[in-house]
Amino acid sequence: MNKVTLKKTIAARQNGKDILTGECLETDVCLMDTDRIHPKARGGTYTLENTRVLHPVTHMMRHGNFRERTPELEELKIMIDGREHIRKFVNSLNNRLLASKRRTDKLDTITQDWIKSQIKEAQSQLGKTDRRIEKYMKSLDMPIVHSALAIRGLGPITVAYLLTYIDIRKAECASAMWSYTGLDKPSHERYTKGEAGGGNKTLRTVLYTTADSMIKTRSIYRDVYDAEKRKLEASERMVKSRNTQGKLIECMWKDTKPCHRHGAAIRKLIKHLLADFWFVWRTIEGLPTRPLYVEEYLGHTGIIRPEERGWIY
Numbered sequence: 001m002n003k004v005t006l007k008k009t010i011a012a013r014q015n016g017k018d019i020l021t022g023e024c025l026e027t028d029v030c031l032m033d034t035d036r037i038h039p040k041a042r043g044g045t046y047t048l049e050n051t052r053v054l055h056p057v058t059h060m061m062r063h064g065n066f067r068e069r070t071p072e073l074e075e076l077k078i079m080i081d082g083r084e085h086i087r088k089f090v091n092s093l094n095n096r097l098l099a100s101k102r103r104t105d106k107l108d109t110i111t112q113d114w115i116k117s118q119i120k121e122a123q124s125q126l127g128k129t130d131r132r133i134e135k136y137m138k139s140l141d142m143p144i145v146h147s148a149l150a151i152r153g154l155g156p157i158t159v160a161y162l163l164t165y166i167d168i169r170k171a172e173c174a175s176a177m178w179s180y181t182g183l184d185k186p187s188h189e190r191y192t193k194g195e196a197g198g199g200n201k202t203l204r205t206v207l208y209t210t211a212d213s214m215i216k217t218r219s220i221y222r223d224v225y226d227a228e229k230r231k232l233e234a235s236e237r238m239v240k241s242r243n244t245q246g247k248l249i250e251c252m253w254k255d256t257k258p259c260h261r262h263g264a265a266i267r268k269l270i271k272h273l274l275a276d277f278w279f280v281w282r283t284i285e286g287l288p289t290r291p292l293y294v295e296e297y298l299g300h301t302g303i304i305r306p307e308e309r310g311w312i313y
Contacts, residue, residue, distance in 0.1 A: 153214035174275040
């Protein structure tokens, strides 16, 4: 039985209602979610006996993925979602043109001109959306926003993404932020075939763009990047890296390709930024904080505090 038939059959059995809330389900099966009573981890499959249909929000709440936001942050989430749709649309159209230039796709002149016009219009709309988000961010009366925007290289768009995607009450330690963004592991360990995970790619992409800006503008966080890069250039510690053929090999850090050391140094910069953002936001909200793992368990000293980097809280 395919998914559509399964949804229709179960929805009829549930009398057209969400079995957990009692609310009426939409008639369009695309607007229903299937939910396994016994989860996949326990061998549960999508069968008539083991499946129910729910509203998507009910489904998210059941699995603890639904986040209730304040009206201000809900409005911000709407703007960020809109920005992401436009950004992905622009990227998709640019990829079509690139495929044509690479001669892997063939497009006639009329289609190419239409795509170019759509890109121009979408980029204009993306600029308008960015300006609307920036204006909205500056109007928010939130101490974390004022504190974050005072850091060189950390702009309103990045802060908007952080506020939208991160639930600071759930992030009980800085490493939770790293895990959520997929920065707790190197890139070659981030994904496992057949398993969900890898972190929030959207937020990670924004943070990498921010890190690049911080390096170019010589933000205080540039020091983290420079120090890590110098350390890796001299390090004889063994690491897995990709060779010129793209295969994973083991070699010393100093023998890896420069782009690998550059990526690792950027990752270190972002982790420091996220740790400071986490600490400042938790402190402002009156939530408990704890030392970093390297400080609490490994006994590292000389940890640079957020206020030493210009954070005000």
